[in-house]
Amino acid sequence: MRHEATAVDRLPAVAFTDAATAAGNAPSILNTQPWLWRVHPERLDLFATRSRQLTAGDPQGRQLMLSCGAALHHARIALAADGWSAHVARLPEANDPDLLATLVMHDRTPVTMEALRLAHAIRIRHTDRRPVSERSIPEAGLRAIAAAACAEGSLHILSSDNVADLGSAAGRAATMEAGDPQIAAELTYWTGRARLSGAGLPDSVLPEHPTQTTVPSRDFGRPGTLPVGAGHDRAAVYALLFGDGDGPQDWLRAGEALSAAWLTATTIGVSVVPLCGVVEVAATWHTLRHLLAGLGHPYLALRLGIADPEQHGPPPRTPRLAVTQVIDTSAVPSDQL
Ligand SMILES: Cc1cc2nc3c(=O)[nH]c(=O)nc-3n(C[C@H](O)[C@H](O)[C@H](O)COP(=O)(O)O)c2cc1C
Structure with missing residues (x-):
């Protein structure tokens, strides 16, 4: 009988990699995707990628941080929809301003309908710059x-x-x-x-x-x-x-x-x-x-x-960087992925 991996027997590194992959769908300023996820066996680090910061349009890095924050929330939702609760430390190292967050697995958690709905929304969310309809939002x-x-x-x-x-x-x-x-x-x-x-x-x-x-x-x-x-x-x-x-x-x-x-x-x-x-x-x-x-x-x-x-339907999807450009799994032994 084939054994399907569940949240119970999947290793944290696998769940972290999946969450970082889902976070790649996050919105970002001019679609710069200014983040790098580094997966470790027991934790997931989110780094800012300054080479993709808009030095003229966003000199303070506000829009970069907003973009990375959106990616962080996407990862949290993906973990919740996978049955994990994670502890998040934001800007945990005073001497490393580019380490934006570290996520550590806290516990397994029941998967809620809300988490599943939001995880589905990650896959279909997009920016539509055309005028909206005459209908008011309820x-x-x-x-x-x-x-x-x-x-x-x-x-x-x-x-x-x-x-x-x-x-x-x-x-x-x-x-x-x-x-x-x-x-x-x-x-x-x-x-x-x-x-x-x-x-x-x-x-x-x-x-x-x-x-x-x-x-x-x-x-x-x-x-x-x-x-x-x-x-x-x-x-x-x-x-x-x-x-x-x-x-x-x-x-x-x-x-x-x-x-x-x-x-x-x-x-x-x-x-x-x-x-x-x-x-x-x-x-x-x-x-x-x-x-x-x-x-x-x-x-x-x-x-x-x-x-x-x-x-007539949503605009075409905006492309994303290759996973290898935004997720680094080199710290995880291959038998844990
Ligand atoms: C912080 C931030 C600022 C943004 N500013 C604008 C904007 O001023 N005008 C706009 O049309 N889209 C803006 N966007 C949307 C991005 O261009 C969009 O998320 C990105 O191109 C990826 O496309 P997607 O949202 O369809 O996945 C912004 C997104 C973020 C996260």
Whole structure:
């Protein structure tokens, strides 16, 4: 009789490798996937990969940390769906700022329906930059997304007055970024033909012309080939991820909140598009800080909405780096993998 491996007899290194593989689906700034997972027999380390940090567009590394935080949350969900609970130490080594987290198996745990739903969402989540439909997100759905984010960090849903302010700030940020030759060169690299294979954005996921949105979407500096309908995202909801501090640990946690919100949104058919330019330009960062009215520091703006059924299905998948470029299993004896 064939014996199927279960969580009970699978070795931690195998579960860690599977979790790191699932985390490869996480969203990241310009699809840079700025992470490296190092698997050990008894622990899993997450490192930042500074060679894939946007030095002009993200000099502080905020967007890199948000991306790595999203990958960390994806790995946590994959472990939970595999029947493991893990202890996570964030930025465990004061003298190694690139070691972002270490996960150690805590115990086996019953697999919940929620963990399975979120693990499935990891496989289908994507960024859809086309306008959303005229349908509003049901209140209960919005509450579920906010609750998921707030279990890991904080999410503030903007009022319509605040959305108008966000729109003009995003417009100003786009103009300032377009006028910065170093940011423009970085964008050209990550969206162009010379980009690292398996990373960056292919034309197929970029709208063929600017979309009609209340808050201007990111200008990628070139048209893509993704067909865009005539819709306007009037029914979209805008929100800000925020928190108490403005340092690496805060951004990492905010990335986990981003993943939690996005995976929950995916399970209920809500599309999410992050908008980071408005946070990275200092002048417009202050506008967002003002919009938060003392609640905290802004990390990322989000557009939420119901994908337009007229658009005939999701956009093509954005590619990913080869597993060997983002997961290092060399510390694990081969009989444990
Ligand atoms: C921190 C962060 C910032 C992002 N900023 C933007 C943005 O400003 N505009 C945009 O269209 N997508 C943005 N994205 C989405 C990424 O481009 C997307 O996740 C990546 O290309 C991978 O594609 P996928 O989400 O379809 O898997 C952002 C994602 C993250 C994690």
